[in-house]
Every structure is written in structure tokens, then in C-alpha cells.
Amino acid sequence: MIQLENVHKFYGTGESRNEVLKGISLQVGDGDFVVLLGASGSGKSTLLNVMSGLERADEGTICYGKTQLEQMTDKELTEFRKNNIGFIFQQYYLLPNLNVDKNVKMGAELAGNKEYRQTISAVGLEKKVHKYPHELSGGEQQRVSVARALAKKPKFLYLDEPTGALDEKTGRLVLDYISKLQQESGFTVIMVTHNQNVAEMANTVIRMNSGRIVETWQNAEPKNAYEIAW
Amino acid sequence: MIVSYKDTLKIASITIISFCAVFVCTLFLNFNLDLADVGNEITSPATQSLYDAQVMTGKVVSSLAGGCLLLTTVVLLCFYVGHFIDIHQKELGILKALGYSRFRIAREFWTFGCSVLTGTASAYLCAHLLMPTFYEVQNELGLLPAFEVHFHPGLCFLLVFLPALFFALLAVCYSYLKMKVSPLTLLRGKESTKIVKARKESDMPFLQELGKSNVRQRKSLVFFITFAIFCFSSMMQMSFSMDELASEMMAFMIMGIGIVLACVTLFLASTSVVKANGKTITMMKVFGYQSRDCVKAVLGGYRPWACFGFVLGSLYQYLLLRIAVSIIFADIENVPEYHFDIPAMLIALFSFIALYETVMFCYTKKIEKMSVKEIMLE
Numbered sequence: 196m197i198q199l200e201n202v203h204k205f206y207g208t209g210e211s212r213n214e215v216l217k218g219i220s221l222q223v224g225d226g227d228f229v230v231l232l233g234a235s236g237s238g239k240s241t242l243l244n245v246m247s248g249l250e251r252a253d254e255g256t257i258c259y260g261k262t263q264l265e266q267m268t269d270k271e272l273t274e275f276r277k278n279n280i281g282f283i284f285q286q287y288y289l290l291p292n293l294n295v296d297k298n299v300k301m302g303a304e305l306a307g308n309k310e311y312r313q314t315i316s317a318v319g320l321e322k323k324v325h326k327y328p329h330e331l332s333g334g335e336q337q338r339v340s341v342a343r344a345l346a347k348k349p350k351f352l353y354l355d356e357p358t359g360a361l362d363e364k365t366g367r368l369v370l371d372y373i374s375k376l377q378q379e380s381g382f383t384v385i386m387v388t389h390n391q392n393v394a395e396m397a398n399t400v401i402r403m404n405s406g407r408i409v410e411t412w413q414n415a416e417p418k419n420a421y422e423i424a425w
Numbered sequence: 426m427i428v429s430y431k432d433t434l435k436i437a438s439i440t441i442i443s444f445c446a447v448f449v450c451t452l453f454l455n456f457n458l459d460l461a462d463v464g465n466e467i468t469s470p471a472t473q474s475l476y477d478a479q480v481m482t483g484k485v486v487s488s489l490a491g492g493c494l495l496l497t498t499v500v501l502l503c504f505y506v507g508h509f510i511d512i513h514q515k516e517l518g519i520l521k522a523l524g525y526s527r528f529r530i531a532r533e534f535w536t537f538g539c540s541v542l543t544g545t546a547s548a549y550l551c552a553h554l555l556m557p558t559f560y561e562v563q564n565e566l567g568l569l570p571a572f573e574v575h576f577h578p579g580l581c582f583l584l585v586f587l588p589a590l591f592f593a594l595l596a597v598c599y600s601y602l603k604m605k606v607s608p609l610t611l612l613r614g615k616e617s618t619k620i621v622k623a624r625k626e627s628d629m630p631f632l633q634e635l636g637k638s639n640v641r642q643r644k645s646l647v648f649f650i651t652f653a654i655f656c657f658s659s660m661m662q663m664s665f666s667m668d669e670l671a672s673e674m675m676a677f678m679i680m681g682i683g684i685v686l687a688c689v690t691l692f693l694a695s696t697s698v699v700k701a702n703g704k705t706i707t708m709m710k711v712f713g714y715q716s717r718d719c720v721k722a723v724l725g726g727y728r729p730w731a732c733f734g735f736v737l738g739s740l741y742q743y744l745l746l747r748i749a750v751s752i753i754f755a756d757i758e759n760v761p762e763y764h765f766d767i768p769a770m771l772i773a774l775f776s777f778i779a780l781y782e783t784v785m786f787c788y789t790k791k792i793e794k795m796s797v798k799e800i801m802l803e
Binding site: 249250269270273274275276277278280282288290292293294297300301302304305327347 | 635710713
């Protein structure tokens with residue numbers, strides 16, 4: 196379980212100091228599918244970065260079970276991400292000079308996963324393992340990014356606008372892969388999006404505005420990627 | 426102004442290298458010109474031999490140091506101009522789209538010549554300050570007729586202003602050629618490095634594969650790193666032999682130039698590699714790779730080339746001194762016999778290992794401090 200207690204995050208100093216997260220408290224259960232919803236500038240990406248240990252909170256506590264992130268050194272935090280967390284970003288961030296196989300291997304080697312080619316097959320890219328990122332479409336690149344994140348067998352998967360740069364068809368395809376793989380493996384998903392329709396896929400939806408949680412609700416029957424509107 | 430004076434400050438390595446080149450050339454060429462004035466006063470054969478040796482040494486050192494450093498500066502400047510265009514693609518694209526001609530934009534790159542002028546002018550001044558001492562050392566035994574330091578305007582123009590003009594022109598021409606793309610291409614800010622694919626698929630570990638891929642991707646940096654260690658190895662070993670073959674002062678100068686050149690080039694090359702791999706490093710850190718793994722993946726592939734540079738430098742200095750002693754100075758008396766200096770090689774080897782590992786350590790620390798968010802927002 197992830198537990199956040201009164202988390203604050205500031206950017207800038209002096210007069211330009213800006214409070215981006217204003218006392219966030221929340222709980223995410225193991226195996227949950229959570230969507231962080233909000234307009235641009237609401238603080239949802241910052242919350243994702245702070246929760247995942249990419250950035251440090253300025254105040255408050257973030258606990259993964261009994262592990263407290265703010266007490267960790269940078270080295271320990273890196274080790275924590277290595278053992279627990281997977282990331283998928285809107286911009287894919289694939290390594291341009293390595294092919295699909297090697298990009299996925301980047302995540303797999305951290306977990307000692309020698310069967311990582313199965314993950315490539317699971318996202319339907321088994322015929323493109325030797326292709327380089329610039330030879331793939333946006334949707335295919337995002338699927339590589341999904342495979343790379345899942346090949347390290349994360350306990351928590353963080354997604355920052357994963358369909359933001361994709362068209363409807365490939366967007367649905369990518370979300371479908373993620374939700375199916377989550378149901379199979381049982382990892383926790385925390386996804387940032389500004390698309391309210393995508394939120395219908397989640398068990399829990401958290402709406403943010405101006406650095407605060409303004410609304411939280413549960414979907415009794417989450418929809419799949421092809422049932423939601425786009 | 427497209428290229429600001431602040432940008433020229435960033436290319437301190439070019440200033441340092443031009444300083445070294447002009448400093449050495451000024452000392453020896455000025456000495457040779459002043460020595461030539463008293464050449465007809467020499468009567469004894471022994472003095473004539475010493476005179477010939479001094480003139481020859483001046484010519485060899487000036488052409489070797491000057492030529493080598495000139496070439497390095499050319500390569501470095503082209504590299505910098507290319508790098509500047511790569512990181513300012515969008516701004517340059519906007520200017521082109523607004524209607525600025527390619528020549529109008531390229532013209533602004535003349536300011537890169539200022540870095541060279543700073544180096545050459547300060548080197549010329551420093552060399553003149555040191556010249557009286559240098560003349561004394563060169564004529565320590567007082568065998569040559571007395572002669573004084575003179576100012577040679579032609580030499581000043583040749584060593585101070587001509588290189589600055591040449592490099593300003595080179596920067597303009599090279600940038601003009603580099604910007605021969607459509608405004609749209611520049612605006613899109615596409616990756617300037619072409620992807621070089623692996624020749625065959627391998628099952629080597631990820632870090633090793635990434636290291637190899639980085640080397641394939643940036644071959645110019647292979648040259649810089651090999652060259653840096655080549656200079657370090659050859660000049661350091663040469664300086665130990667120079668102590669015996671020439672003078673302590675010359676040995677000190679050669680060692681100083683070797684160390685400065687190696688450090689500047691090595692830091693420049695390593696910084697370029699790390700900067701060019703900013704996003705790769707970020708993703709590795711995000712995924713949980715430690716900083717030392719990032720350094721290994723990004724810079725590790727260049728280590729064999731650095732070792733190769735060391736071996737090449739050792740061979741080069743041996744052959745050069747061998748040729749100098751047995752061919753160039755063959756007619757000059759009392760030139761000691763030259764053999765490969767193993768202790769000097771070992772000292773150079775340990776210094777190389779210390780230098781290389783220090784640089785790697787510095788970059789591990791630098792990577793540790795790199796902000797994941799800053800790079801992802803770029």
C-alpha cells in the first residue's frame with residue numbers, strides 16, 4: 196500500500212516560490228488502478244513524480260508499506276525504483292541508438308528477467324524486435340515503452356499521459372495492453388491523464404485542482420479500453 | 426547577436442590550446458630570429474654546431490607543437506560550431522524562417538575567432554615576459570655571441586592576428602555549410618546524429634551494448650579521447666627525455682602543454698558524451714541504474730581507445746626522438762644516445778590511469794547531481 200500524508204512541494208525561491216502540492220494525503224491499495232485527473236497545471240504530474248521517488252517532497256511523508264521515501268538517500272531511492280517501480284511517459288523516451296530488443300532489455304536486466312522477449316510478444320511487437328525507435332510509429336514506440344516498463348516486473352507502474360501523443364486507435368490499443376497486463380500480473384497502476392474518459396477504466400479516480408485533491412471516487416465497474424468514449 | 430561573447434567564453438579549451446601553440450612558437454621563433462642576427466659573428470666550429478642545433482630545435486619544436494596544436498584547434502572549432510548549431514537549431518530555424526539569409530546568420534559566427542585572439546594575444550605577451558629567461562637558458566654556457574630580445578612585428582601578426590582571422594573565417598564558413606538545411610528541418614530540431622546500427626545482433630549485457638553503441642554513434646569523440654591520451658602519453662614521456670637531450674625548461678614546457686592539452690580535450694570530449702546522452706542517462710536513473718552504471722554505459726566504451734592512445738603516444742615519442750637524435754641532429758656533437766625510457770613510460774602510465782579515473786569519478790559525481798526532471802522537460 197502507498198500512503199501519502201500531508202505532502203507539500205514547492206518550486207522556486209523567494210517571491211517566485213510556488214506551492215505546487217498543497218498538503219496531499221491519499222492511500223493507494225495494492226493492485227489498484229488509480230487515475231489522477233486534472234487540468235494542466237493542477238499538480239498531477241508533480242504528484243506522480245513525488246509519489247514515484249523521482250522528486251522529493253518538501254514536507255509530508257510517503258510510505259510504501261513500512262518503507263518511507265523521504266528518509267532514503269539518493270542511492271537508496273534509485274535502488275528502490277530499480278526494485279519496485281516502472282514508468283511510462285507521454286514522450287516514450289526510448290534510447291534512439293538501440294533497437295526494440297535492447298530497449299526492453301534495459302528494464303529486464305534490472306530485474307534479472309531473461310524471458311523479456313515474452314513481454315515484447317505480449318505487446319505485439321515480436322516481429323519488430325530488430326527495429327530502431329525511428330523506424331516505428333508513435334503507437335509502436337509507446338508499446339516498446341510499455342514492454343520496457345513491464346519487463347522489469349514492477350510492483351507499481353506509473354504512467355504520465357501515456358496516450359497523450361497517440362491517436363484514438365493506438366491510444367486504445369496501448370491502454371488495452373496495460374490493463375490486460377495489469378489484470379494478469381496484479382501490479383498497482385497510477386496513471387496521470389487529463390482525459391476524463393480514460394478515468395472510466397480505473398478503480399479509483401482522484402481529481403486535482405491547484406495542487407489539491409478536490410474529489411475522489413470509485414468506479415463500481417471499470418470499463419475496458421474499447422468501452423470508453425475518446 | 427546570434428553568437429554572444431558569453432558563448433565564446435564557453436570554448437575556453439580553444440583559447441587554452443591556441444595559448445599553448447603561440448606561446449611555444451613565439452619563444453622559439455623569436456629566439457631563432459634574434460639568433461640569426463648574430464649568425465655571421467660565429468667563427469668556431471663548436472659554436473657553429475651549437476648554433477645549428479639551436480636553430481634546428483627551434484624549427485622542429487615550433488613546427489611540431491604549432492602544427493599539432495593548429496590541427497587540434499581546427500578540429501575543436503569545427504566540433505564546437507557544429508555543436509552550437511545542434512543545440513540552437515530551433516532559434517536558427519526561426520531566423521531562417523523569418524528571412525535571414527544563411528550568410529547573414531553564418532557571419533555572426535566570426536565571434537568564435539575572439540577566443541583564439543584571446544589565447545594568441547595573451548600567449549604572445551607571456552612569451553615575451555619569459556623570453557629573457559629563456560634566452561639565458563638557451564645560451565647557458567655563453568658559447569653563442571650575446572644577443573637581445575627584439576620585437577618582430579611580422580611574427581606578431583603571424584602568430585597573433587593571422588590565426589584569429591583564420592579561425593573567425595573558418596567558423597563562418599563551417600557554420601555556413603552546416604546550416605545548409607531547410608528552416609523546417611532546423612525548427613523541428615531533429616537529432617543531428619544519424620543512428621548507426623549494430624553490425625550484428627548480439628546477446629551482450631545491456632550496459633556493454635549501450636557503451637558500444639555510443640562509440641559507434643560518436644566517432645569524432647573517439648578521435649578526441651584517443652588524441653587526448655596520445656598527447657598526454659607522448660609529451661609526458663618526451664619531457665623526461667628532453668631533460669637530458671635539451672633543457673629542463675623545455676622539458677617543463679612540453680610536460681605542461683601535454684597535461685593541459687590532454688585535460689582540456691578529455692574534459693571536452695567527456696562533457697560532450699555526457700550532454701549528448703542526457704536523456705539516456707535520465708531514463709537509466711529513472712529506471713534505477715546507479716550513477717556508476719550510467720558512466721560505465723556512456724563513457725566506458727571509450728576506455729579501450731584511451732589505452733590505444735597511450736600506446737600510440739609511447740611509440741610516437743620513441744620514434745620521433747629516435748629520428749631526431751639519429752637523423753636531424755646526426756651532425757651535431759655531444760648529443761646523448763637515446764633509448765626507450767621504461768621508468769618514464771611507467772610514470773606516464775600511472776599518471777594516465779590517475780587522470781582517467783579522476784575524470785570518470787568527476788563525471789560519476791556530475792551524473793549523480795543531474796536533475797531527472799530538468800532533462801525530461803527539455
